[in-house]
Amino acid sequence: MSLTMTRQEATRARWALAAMFAGGGMLVGAWAPQIPLLLPKHGIDKAVLGLLILGLGVGAMLAMLVAGKAIQKYGTLPLLRLAALAQAPVLPLVVYAPSLPLLALAMVLFGLMMGFLDVLANSNAVEIERRLGRAVMSSLHGFWSLGGFIAGTVGAWIISKTSAETQSLVAAGAIAALVLIAMPYLRGAPPEGAPQPGTAAAVKDSFLPKDPGIWILGVMALMAFVPEGSILDWGALYLGEAFGADEFTAGLGFAFFAASMAITRFLGDRLRNVFGGVRIFFFSALIAGIGMALAAAAPGSWIAIFGFAISGLGCANLVPVIFSAAGNYPGQRAGAAMSVVTMVGYAGILMAPASIGWLAEHFGHRVTFGGLAVMIFGLAALAGRTASADDRQVE
Template sequence: MDASNTTRTGRRARWAVAGMFLMNGFLTGSWAPQIPVFLERLGISEFTLGLLILLFGLGAVTAMPWSGYLMARHGSRKVLLGFAIVAAFSLLAVALAPNVALAAVALFLFGGLIGGMDVAMNANAVVVERHMSRAIMSSSHAFWSLGGFFGGGAGGLIIQSYGHVTHAIGVTVVAIAILAVAARSVIADKPHAEHHHRKFVLPKSPTVYLIGLMALFSMIPEGAVLDWGALYLQKERGTDLATAGFAFGLFAGAMALMRFLGDGVRNRFGAVATLRVSSLIAAAGMLVAGLATPPWLVIAAFAVAGIGIANVVPIIFSAGGNQPGMASSTGMSIVTTMGYSGILLAPSAIGFVAERTGFSPIFVVLSGLLVVVCLMGNLVRTADFDHGKSE
């Protein structure tokens, strides 16, 4: 009876945390088709937009450590639900911002809420994994990508037909609905406040930082497609807003599909081989996206890049959390912080450069970063479950 209850609780908790990933991805993906309208209605340049997007990233990076601090005192469940409740309204606040100053505040808070929720939901997924004694991280990230697919894919169509405010209200309603269904089954864990008072010492091993660099190089392209893909298709490939919204939508959809399949692929071929092939597929997709002219070929190339990137990041994160002689939390925190800076902070720099060069050469350069990830692939061998047993 106890085993049956444990299994039932684990299944509910597994779907609840999947709902949190879905909600977070949906909010993030819904921001992508809002960006061209955001640029036009505020009458700002791409340089100013880059600064505002930087504030989104700074908000997330600022909130991430606080999320960890709060979880040490209150557990991941309370922190996750707290961030999620407020985050549901965050895109609406951005859409309603009437001027640059208020938009800057709204974007900083939007980034902070998304980032804080992100850390908490990943931590809660680890709690579920321990409860169920099996991995769910890759498929959890698949639900994030699925949310991004629906948010980005449908957003452009809704904005073009009904306006950006109606779209933001709809996003808020959907986010609240997901949260209402998932909240009651989010699993609780015990706080570990005693660990918070211990002095944090950076590890001396260079390997974990090299793995963090791999995460950075893998997530910069993801951030570039999220924040600039729609604008690239509109400005440089001459497509309409509805079509431009599919840039991140299909990218995220392809990622979701491959992440649902990712655990099986990785178990069969191993972490190193999976990462190397995946990173080369991603590099090819980004290269074609930068060089192609027809809009739908560009969108298809972004989808191919999504297929490649899908399992690269989970493998890198897993390797970071399984470094020999290092606490899992220490390795994971370093790799995730370096990686998320690629998706949160790098897009602002991309905006500055694109104002002078256009986006096409930038996507070509990003394909080169993914080739570097392939060449560093041997560093993720610790991501294999049998690695520790073989030594």
């Protein structure tokens, strides 16, 4: 972000980036109620669906690796604009796919677009935090969750009243409109490889950091994302199969999870300023684990949905704290650290659910979600690793 940028421009850039996060959340929220419909449409079982989701994850991971390198050469701004707009048509491509091979190809493309946007938006968020001199990461992720809640709830209703095809087109149009309105106000830093005004030329170093602390943060991000990806990809199936929930009710599992995350994330920056990142991370992990355990043991669909919502309250600030810790990790470039933590972390939401599908097929959803609760409790023991989250390097 240029050192000559005014504070007003930086503030506008923050809100424009919030729209990019919201658009990404809308895409995922609109996708959630579509997932169960793929089974009868293409005559596949949950194992095949898991492989399709794995293809989505592979596409996303490839995009994240390329995006991390591209940021160093081009900066976040031009790439973020392109990725935000390119995501709009991917859901209709998936929904309208006439055959299983074309569906698999569309899923990989879906993952590519998601992966590019995730890396670029979070890297741009670190730049804006430094320009404004305060934390904004949690609230930006809150806009992602808000977009997911709106698209998930409205999308489930549109599907129940019209069709999956209509819902995908409405979602694509809404995302494109939001991105086009906000795009002119985005701002970004010069490429990492380019000299900053008034500073010496950037020192060339390895793209992948060797400090094991960065990789530990990446694994923590993966552990934090696994529950989110599991509820997104399998929550609706769990509610439908275990409790006989209809399409609308089944779609509310992820919607309420995303809603509780959004509410908590909008408070997250203020809470971190008062209590610190480590303490917030510790108690968030405990709350998330309790909610997931409740969902696993629930006697009915609405108790399970309530458990997912409680889990969302806890999961809300886990990833934002980890990303801020990575962006401010001592002795590391923000872009290099973010590329590793984002790439490893997003494996949890993009690739791990494919394994969750296999576990659910063989052991049932209750056992699977119960195991996720245990894993989330394990994150609380690693809270001290996020200490750098509050050490912002204000530019």
